[in-house]
Amino acid sequence: MSSQSMKPGVYLCKGCGIGDAVSVDTLEQIASSEYKVAVCRQHDFLCGDEGRALIDADLAEGSVNQPIIAACSPRVMTDRFTFDGAPAIRANLREQVAWSQPAGEEDTQMLAGDYLRMAIVQAAQTSPTVAAPEGEYSRTLLILGGGSTGLSAALEAARTGYEVILVEREDHLGGWAGKWSKTMPHLPPYRDPQPNTVKELIAAAEAEPAITILTNAVVTKTVGGPGKFGVTLSHGGELRTEQIGAIVVATGWRPYDANKLGHLGYGQSTDVVTGIELETMLGDSPLQRRSDHKPAKTVMFVQCAGSRDPDHLPYCSSVCCGVSIKQALQITQADPGASVYILFEELRTPGTAEEFYRQAQEAGVIFIKGKVKSVSADLGLTYDDALLGEEVTLQGLDLVVLATGMVPNSTNPEIEPAETGAGQLLDDINPNAPLPLAIRIVDNSGGDARPAPVEISATNGTGAEVGPALPGGSLLNLQYVQGPHIPILADGFSDSHYICFPYETRRTGIYTCGPVRRPMDISESSEDAAGAVLKAIQAMENAARGAAVHPRVGDLSFPKIALNSCTKCRRCTIECPFGAIEEDENSFPILIESRCRRCGTCMGACPVRVISFDNYSPNMVIAMIDAIEVPDEFAEKPRILIFACENDAYPALDMAGLNRYQYSAFVRVIPVRCLGSVNLLWVSTALEKGFDGIMLMGCKTGDDYQCHYIKGSSLARERLSKVGETLKSMMLEEERVTMEEISIADSGSIPKVINSFVETIERIGFNPFKGF
């Protein structure tokens, strides 16, 4: 859109206390006199029908095509202030002015005025975004894994109207869950083991026409992005490539190797078994020992066998306590005279499982809190009894059952988890991670990609050869610059960050569910499957519209790269958290559009600033900085610029306003998509303009990151560390530029964080460049 065709209109709301806090007439003056905005209106209640009608009328008439709404936060009233074909620019006069500043004060008025100015120049730098999907988009879902999770996912997708290809490496469906004699209760009163219904799940999936089931099949290679994945499968000795819209990984788990548990008696006697092995021994008749088939009258379950142990699995697998209770009940139901004991360190029976625990107690199962010391070959078990306060040895038990944990199949289960898989998190969040060995591709349709090196043949659990082994045992062999693996969060589980982004994998359009992402039972995994399928469907549909997914769901803007000025420094390629930028044959960056999350990290990375979005660009932010009035030092009013990320920091600021927390009026907040998108030019521009302090406010970094774009905030911190040099050379104090990690729950500390920074600035004095 050219500046001639831009027709801004300023709409000032006086409601929600704005009219009491500031003079709206004065604001209107700014718009009409300083910026010559032709259409300026005020209303007491802009979001109401009357207020809307005001705006609609101007839009219909054609006198306005850029409504600038100076009212509440852009995070609210989005339904009231969305106009077809005329994107609204928002100025936050409510949460971040009227609600967080004293009414009627001069500084409050100045703050409001600046926010209006910023909005007006922002509008001038904004072009409308147009959806630009190109080519064919697939709406077929690939589900990797035919266990109970994968089956649930397939059925959810099919019943929602989508085609599904279900890929299973074994020759049968149902996974581990299909093998259980009974399952934990998922229906009230949650007291008894229930019949295993995985068979029904399999039958339903097989009967569903929209689901194509491929057993004895593996994925050999994956290229592309949401809507345009090219997935190559090996099935029945043949390779075929499918066009896939989104991928759900439900590869499940495998039992921890009990051969490593010799210290608990495993391998010393056939009557020391794992819980998995016990399943095949349970039935309607009384339990028998494996060694001599005599009745097993005394059975001891040992919980946390090889779990919560730094030498084995460091984590808790969450379901083992419930499983042992289930098995204990099955034993006592088949033989009421049996004495069953469960030895635990802590007992995990969350939610309705408490009822299950009580049922076991009522049935006479004895729960003993203690820690195993040794198990002898004749099944003598010695342990520290925490409840009796002494060491106890039980002689001559008939059976010892080790409740072992779940190991996720985040890599091919035949192969030990590869280092690159485990190190994936570090690479993803580390701003200084070296570029993995790039796998160059010519285009993203998967046609001429260099095939992955064949190492050994991969076999499935029954020994059948299923296809070429993949590097490091990766499940999908992603042909991404970021490497072939689906990332791991912790302990080998494929996850993103469990609170913020369930099912996400840090690879757009690929989702995980079920025990591959955290230990869970059958009912939890079917819920998980539904969640992942919902996200996958969203990814496919949005990709087809050219729109982004989480967190900027629906965003149609794209980073545009002016290649003629590109220096091929590759920073955008390396720093993109989602691998959405790759290199063409000339080493220029190209965008894999459907992987892009529109965070703008590439924009922040580019030293020559050739990357921008239609509605978010370096020039736009520079213009906003320039629009702010910075008083000279004699006015004794410092100016502090805050870049606040829209996912955590900006909402925290809004929440502070919601709670009427007051803070310094000397700050000016510019919302950014991600701190990763903050270009250092903005910092130097602000300092040159006379800003006394600059704060980057954004999401948490590190292993426990909450940055919604994975490493945007840690990139910002990394970049800022280099700013120190620049500041020194400008004879400016390093304290002037800082970064704070603020989560949306930290609104209570906003006043302290802001005010103490203002104090610091007041202490070190005004920016000497002010007024130049």
Place this chain on the structure above:
Amino acid sequence: MANPLSDSSQKYDLGFARWVYQNVKGGDKLSMCMQCGACSGSCPIGTDMDHGPRKLIMMVRAGMKEAVLTSNTLWNCTHCYRCTVRCPRGVPVTHIIQGLGAMAADLGYAREEDTVRFARSFWWSVTHFGRTDERLVTAKYYFSFGFKEGARRGLDNLKIALGMIKKGRMHLGLPHKVAGQKDLRAILAKAAEIEAREMKEGSSHD
């Protein structure tokens, strides 16, 4: 089932626990204890017990019959009921401790225990008079220790006794007697007979 009360060297031989579940008042709820320790934490005299109520319950489950029936827990309990009202699983801890005490007395574990002596004196008064004659019960209790010890205790508490007499709080005449004393005795005998009958059949108390 093997004799449930036989000594077992194997801890957690469930014979004793199962017997207690069935034959001690409130024992059936014993299986529901989740060892949270609220009872022991609430007990005013818990620190003076060999084992607090929580541990005692676990010892029952662990088949530690001797240790349970010889512990002073059974006799130090003041029946304040704090444990019972606070137990999150509704285990009637006070009743179980009383029941175990009765079992200990029945089985001959606590013949010399103060409370058992007192109970014998008390019951003698009830069966003879239908009422508790406080001075006779006390006297009989003291002298159950032997003449010398009885006299010593009597002298120790002489001042209190004299105080009570002075204030008219000790009945000095013939013991009050219930008119229907013969009936009462017959009723109690019948109840004892029914109880013995049930014990043989292996069904629960009360």
Place this chain on the structure above:
Amino acid sequence: MTEDGKDKGAKKKFVYYPGCSSQGSSKHLDESLRAIVPALGLEMEEIDDWNCCGASVGNIGGGALPATALSGRNLAKAEKQQATDVITGCAACYLNTHGANEKIKADIALRGKINESLAVADMSYEANLQVRHACEVLVNEVGMEKIKERVTHPLNGLKVAGYVGCQTVRPFANTDSGGNYDTFDDPEFLDQFAEACGAEAVDFDVKTSCCGGSVSVISPEKTLHLIKKILQAAQDSGADVISTPCPLCQTNVEMYQPAINKKFGTNFNIPVVFYSQLMAKAFGLDGKKDAGLHRNTIRSKKLDILVRNS
């Protein structure tokens, strides 16, 4: 006429179970209850030929079923006396009788066994009675307002530490069958009785601490420290008297003070009275005949002055 054919103007009749200690160590509880209950408009008739309830050692002395049968006979007798409610002032009697009654009502098998026992004396119990503690009756049936109205000689200036104890409230005070009249851990009724009588209820946070109960009678060396705790708190709070509803608490806390002083080097000399004694005094009744104040071994000077001036 009321629905059950009674004269509407007639007072509600309770069948009264005095308990064995009323004949000796807690005569003053019995005397004062017999005085204040009619004064508050209720009628009390003693259970005919009542027997001992078994207290805390009946189970051990005679067995569980025989101990329950003791209450069975009392209830069978009471049932014949044209009333629906049994009232008792003794905590242990209440515990046993109310407890037995509730079990007999709920457990048909037990009722059968009890009646089989009673049958040898041609008696039976149809389980139609409610067994209530005197304090619960005062709270629920009479009410604080009425108690206040009845006060003619307020005990002004008397500081009272309300020591509730254990078995009066636990485990029944918070239950439906027990009248739901107060809590287990912080009951207020005793303080409210004191205030209704014009006295001042002091802060006394050990109000439900155990005095050792029967263990204090049988083996006091085990529990003297528990009683000391109560006395210390009363002394620290500046109370003139400790008031209590329970016969055993009254006796324990009163008569062991010399032994405690000897063992711990303290100098306690705190009067311990029944709430009913205070009420009798506040209602202007006779200090000796009705309030039984001459029976307390440790006299309260302040109370004596109030008595004299009434």
